[in-house]
Amino acid sequence: MTATTIDGRKLSAEIKGELKEEVQRFHQAHGQVPGLAIVRVEGDAASGVYSKAILRIAKELGVEARLELLPVETTNEELRDVLLHLNTDRATHGVIVQMPLPAHLSQQVVAETLAAEKDIDGISPLSAGNLALGFPSFVPSTAAAVVEVLERTKTPLDGKNVVILGRSNVVGKPLAFMLLQRNATVTVCHSRTQNLAKIAREADILIAAVGRPTMVKAEMVRPGATVIDVGINALPEGGIVGDVDFASVSEVAGAVTPTPGGVGPLTNVLLLKQCIEAAWRQQG
Numbered sequence: 001m002t003a004t005t006i007d008g009r010k011l012s013a014e015i016k017g018e019l020k021e022e023v024q025r026f027h028q029a030h031g032q033v034p035g036l037a038i039v040r041v042e043g044d045a046a047s048g049v050y051s052k053a054i055l056r057i058a059k060e061l062g063v064e065a066r067l068e069l070l071p072v073e074t075t076n077e078e079l080r081d082v083l084l085h086l087n088t089d090r091a092t093h094g095v096i097v098q099m100p101l102p103a104h105l106s107q108q109v110v111a112e113t114l115a116a117e118k119d120i121d122g123i124s125p126l127s128a129g130n131l132a133l134g135f136p137s138f139v140p141s142t143a144a145a146v147v148e149v150l151e152r153t154k155t156p157l158d159g160k161n162v163v164i165l166g167r168s169n170v171v172g173k174p175l176a177f178m179l180l181q182r183n184a185t186v187t188v189c190h191s192r193t194q195n196l197a198k199i200a201r202e203a204d205i206l207i208a209a210v211g212r213p214t215m216v217k218a219e220m221v222r223p224g225a226t227v228i229d230v231g232i233n234a235l236p237e238g239g240i241v242g243d244v245d246f247a248s249v250s251e252v253a254g255a256v257t258p259t260p261g262g263v264g265p266l267t268n269v270l271l272l273k274q275c276i277e278a279a280w281r282q283q284g
């Protein structure tokens, strides 16, 4: 069997088309456009690339985005002051703080300071709690991207076995709650999981978010399963590779996302989608 390759770039273009119209509707209704602030503390080169990618997509959609670039020696107090200012800035509807932060800065301070109504990447305790309770909430955009891929490819979730590899706060955990809410039977695996390959093979939908290049091999995949690769691993020779061994897995899976060109291209688009949603909510 040769799996269908899920085209993340195509899905991302489709969503961007919808969001452009949404921004126009917002502008007509309120005489302003949704506003996004990207907070980036210098120190991680890759995060600079992601910030630029977000700015580019915002521009395409007509969202007003600006970058708050802070020096690497920024203190927790200074970072908190920047966030407190953005919390009350009427032109800013959504805020993303680029991860990773330098080690001396506290993710907890960030998560607890950012106003929940502007927390478009779902990092605040209130957002996480709402998600866990099944209440409407902003969610981490990578998890949102995975669910969007599954929904747009009409992959059935109700009653299905979903196995998630990885339990991070930005991918594995929020995904587990989102998929439970959609009536999947969810198993979350991590570095201490025993018999991981056997568990993975039970999955109708296997989601890899571990950060281990090509860890998921064909033997771990049930024939016909849908395999979603969240992993973005930089190669020493340049370029990126996913957590899934795409070539071998394609021979057993029913459908698989490639890397690049899979979940990645949807991530920033869904961040913008949540920013536009935040703008509507703040306008009542």
Ligand SMILES: NC(=O)C1=CN([C@@H]2O[C@H](COP(=O)(O)OP(=O)(O)OC[C@H]3O[C@@H](n4cnc5c(N)ncnc54)[C@H](OP(=O)(O)O)[C@@H]3O)[C@@H](O)[C@H]2O)C=CC1
Binding pocket: 142, 165, 166, 167, 168, 169, 170, 171, 172, 189, 190, 191, 192, 193, 196, 209, 210, 211, 212, 230, 231, 232, 233, 243, 263, 264, 267
């Ligand atoms: N497409 C996108 O937009 C994005 C992609 N990513 C990519 O997704 C991947 C995961 O990211 P993130 O969740 O932030 O990563 P983290 O490093 O925070 O979490 C990795 C998770 O994988 C688990 N894990 C690590 N090694 C193994 C193993 N050998 N077997 C089983 N489980 C293992 C860890 O277990 P334990 O908890 O026990 O340590 C942990 O739960 C990365 O490749 C990252 O680059 C991330 C964000 C956005």
Ligand SMILES: Nc1nc(=O)c2c([nH]1)NC[C@@H]1CN(c3ccc(C(=O)N[C@@H](CCC(=O)O)C(=O)O)cc3)C=[N+]21
Binding pocket: 047, 050, 053, 096, 097, 098, 099, 100, 121, 141, 142, 232, 240, 259, 260, 261, 262, 263, 264, 265, 266, 267, 268
């Ligand atoms: N607060 C926060 N939220 C995030 O969601 C967040 C973050 N910090 N820090 C960095 C990671 C990583 N991330 C990606 C976004 C887009 C692509 C993407 O567009 N990928 C394309 C191109 C990749 C390439 O070619 O380099 C692809 O996979 O095809 C990937 C990864 C969001 N992250």
